[in-house]
Structure formats: C-alpha cells, structure tokens
Amino acid sequence: MGEQRERPGSPWRRWVERTGRGPAWRSTLAVAVLAQLGAWWAGQAQTGRVTLDWFGRLLLLLGPALLLLRHRHPVAVAFGVSAVTLAYLGAGFPRGPEFLSLGVACFAAVVAGHRWAAWGSVGLVWAGHLLVGHWLYRWLPPPGDGPASWVRDAGAGGWILGVLALFELVRVRREQWSRERAARVAAERTRVDEARLRITRELHDVLAHGISVINVQAGVGLALLDTDPEQARAALTTIKETGKEALGEVRQVLDILRAPGEAPRAPAPGLDRIPELVEQAAADGLAVEVTAEGTARPLPPGVDLAAFRIVQEALANVLRHSGGRSARVRLVWRSRALDVRVEDDGPSSDGPAPGTTDGGGDGLVGMRERVAALGGTLETGPRPEGGYAVSVTLPLEALIPREDQWPPA
Structure with missing residues (x-):
C-alpha cells in the first residue's frame, strides 16, 4: 500500500x-x-x-x-x-x-x-x-x-485556423491526461481500500477467535479455581497459549502495515492448521469431528486462508452461542471447487445464532466478504434436526492475489 x-x-x-x-x-x-x-x-x-x-x-x-x-x-x-x-x-x-x-x-x-x-x-x-x-x-x-492583398489575407487566415486547431488538440490531450490521472488515482484509492478491508477482516478473525477461546477458558478457570485447581491451571495455560498465538498473528498483519511491499515473515494459515483448531476446541470442551472426501491438493493462498478462517470463525461461534458440545467439519474436494461445512447439534443458547458475532454480525459479514471475493457461495442457518450450519463453496480456479495484496482475500 x-x-x-x-x-x-x-x-x-x-x-x-x-x-x-x-x-x-x-x-x-x-x-x-x-x-x-x-x-x-x-x-x-x-x-x-x-x-x-x-x-x-x-x-x-x-x-x-x-x-x-x-x-x-x-x-x-x-x-x-x-x-x-x-x-x-x-x-x-x-x-x-x-x-x-x-x-x-x-x-x-x-x-x-x-x-x-x-x-x-x-x-x-x-x-x-x-x-x-x-x-x-x-x-x-x-x-x-x-x-x-486578399490572397495574402486568405493565407494568413489559413494559418490562424491551423493555430486554433493546434490549440484544440492541446485542450483535448490535456483533458485526456486529466481523465487518465483521475482514473489512476481512483484505482489506487480502490486498491488501498480493498487492502484495508482485507487487513481489517484478518484482524477481526484473529481477535474474535482468540478472545472467544480466552473468554471460555477464563470462565472455566474461575469456576474450577477452588474445586479443581489442576483443571483451572490447564485453563490458564490454554489462555496463555491462545493469547500468544493471537498476538503472533496480529503482529504478522501489523508488520505488513509498517513495511509495505515486503513479504510476511510467516506463511498465512491454511487448512493444514485445522488440527490446531480441533485441539483448542477440545480444550474448551467442544468435540470437533473432521471428515474429508475426495483427493486433497494444494490450494491457491487466498482459498486456503479463506477456508481456514471460515472454519475458525464457525467453531468460535459454536463456542460462544451454541448449547451443544460437539461440532463437525466436513471438507469435500471436488474437481473445481472445495466445499466446507461446519455444523453443530445446538440448540442455540443466548445471543445471536452461530455464524454471527455478538450483536453486530461482523463474523457472518466477514465470511460473506471472503467468499464473495473468491467467487464462491455461502449458506448459513439453523438445521432442521437442530443446531446450526455454515456451508461454503470455494472455486479452486480463484486468482492468486498479487504480492501487494496481502493478506489475501
């Protein structure tokens, strides 16, 4: 930027x-x-x-x-x-x-x-x-x-018309250059706004997941502080590790703001880190089952990051809002798309339904922006048999973002 x-x-x-x-x-x-x-x-x-x-x-x-x-x-x-x-x-x-x-x-x-x-x-x-x-x-x-002499005056008139025509050409060129300059400025402003939106979305996903885990573990630690000190100690350890990880990811995003154009110090997270989300959810009392269908293969960076963040946000919302203690993550590899589905058994407890954040619904908005940027589809809503589901389809032919467009959409 x-x-x-x-x-x-x-x-x-x-x-x-x-x-x-x-x-x-x-x-x-x-x-x-x-x-x-x-x-x-x-x-x-x-x-x-x-x-x-x-x-x-x-x-x-x-x-x-x-x-x-x-x-x-x-x-x-x-x-x-x-x-x-x-x-x-x-x-x-x-x-x-x-x-x-x-x-x-x-x-x-x-x-x-x-x-x-x-x-x-x-x-x-x-x-x-x-x-x-x-x-x-x-x-x-x-x-x-x-x-x-009329002949001389006619020649002079021709010269005058030629000079005025030259002035008109200069005017047209100036207007054309002004439009080109305005278009470049508008394109640069749009690119900066898009990059700012991506960074904002990235920070939201990192902080929302980390803070939700910390909030749950803090509640567990307070409840077990007197009756089960060892379990309370484990909750505090999870809080420390989650906070450290969240700070690392936030620092990675902020480094891009401090040094525009440089590559990130650490690779952006992807589906290979889903086991970490499962471990964190298990520490919070949420059992997560992960299933995969089809042949897994390397993803474009933007698709890989979007899939990871969607799973991360969906599991964080299950912890915050769902009364159920189990969730399922299903990955379906198709020839030209990746299907991601996260569902829980519910029912929804207090607050908004899973798939949104407290009050404002920024989590769902962030999901929709990521999916729309990649040309995919997003469906969220209650399941007929109870609970809530987030279903996403991401095309695998999505364009890989340019180096100056990090974090990728």
Missing part, C-alpha cells in the same frame, strides 16, 4: 500539463521582450509603416501585461488583448509582433475550456484586420497606404 510515483511523460506533455497552473510572469516577460524585439525588426523590414513611437511601445507592453491575469480571467484577457491588438492595427505600426500576445491569450482560453472566447476574440481581430486593410485604410495611418 506504499505510495507509487507516476512515471514522467514526454517533455512536451509535461509542459502542456503545466500550462495554466504555474506562475504567469515568466512567460509574460518572455512575450513582452519578443514583442519589443519583433517590433524593431518589423520596423526595419516593413517600409511605409508608421514609425514605432511611445504609444506603439505602450500597446506592445499592455498586451503582455493583460496576460498576467490569463489564468484567473481567461475570457476577459482574450477579449482585452484582442482590443489592444485592434488598436495597434488601426495605428498603422509595423505588423507581426502584436499577434504574439493574442496567441498566448487564446491558448490560455482554449485550455481553460473557454473555446468560444478564443474563437470570438480571433474572429474580432480578423474582422478588424479586414476592415482596416480593405476599407478604412484611406482614413487611417500611414498616409498613402493602399488596400491589402
């Missing part, structure tokens, strides 16, 4: 993902410097235009200044920069550098999801450019200027 770092993408992807999130002053300063240098170069190359004066320099600074607010107010900045660009066009200054601020403003609007603002501001500047170049040039500086 440790933290996993996302693998970095391409430099272009990292730049696009950072666009609109980082500080704006660096890019704004770069745009302002390029605009001033571009205006000087355009003034040298374009004869017949108005010489760039303080007013033109101011307009070239005003556009980048508005870009400082493009992350917070992309729509207002897009139209504000378009107005500054139109003023620069109408003043007759050298063409070219004024469009740099407009491109950055439109890019910010597109990636922020305000495509209509980007297209609208570009359309406004384009309409103003045509109006100035083909009709208003007679009354606007520079004096003696002629009409613009």
